[in-house]
Amino acid sequence: MFTGSSLEDNTVDGGSAALYTKQENELFIMNCDIDGDMENQVEMEEKTRLINQVLELQHTLEDLSARVDAVKEENLKLKSENQVLGQYIENLMSASSVFQTTDTKGKRK
Numbered sequence: 284m285f286t287g288s289s290l291e292d293n294t295v296d297g298g299s300a301a302l303y304t305k306q307e308n309e310l311f312i313m314n315c316d317i318d319g320d321m322e323n324q325v326e327m328e329e330k331t332r333l334i335n336q337v338l339e340l341q342h343t344l345e346d347l348s349a350r351v352d353a354v355k356e357e358n359l360k361l362k363s364e365n366q367v368l369g370q371y372i373e374n375l376m377s378a379s380s381v382f383q384t385t386d387t388k389g390k391r392k
Contacts, residue, residue, distance in 0.1 A: 376382040
């Protein structure tokens with residue numbers, strides 16, 4: 284039925300060889316099915332549809348995996364920036380007299 288190679292050598296009654304692409308071979312087989320067994324054609328169409336659906340789902344999964352990786356990377360970057368900003372704010376607060384802790388026990392009478 285289908286060959287693994289993309290080109291097939293076909294000779295007819297000792298005539299010259301003709302090279303057909305895999306797509307042309309598939310069209311030929313489909314035409315034979317129309318003449319022969321319609322059930323096989325329906326089965327082949329269903330298989331083709333399922334294969335295309337699987338390929339589409341694989342591409343979708345690849346896209347989603349790439350997106351997850353990008354979001355993880357962005358999350359790590361934001362966490363790092365958040366730590367830097369937190370340390371910066373902590374340093375500003377410790378350097379400012381407004382945020383200094385006061386000893387309330389010593390000042391009471």
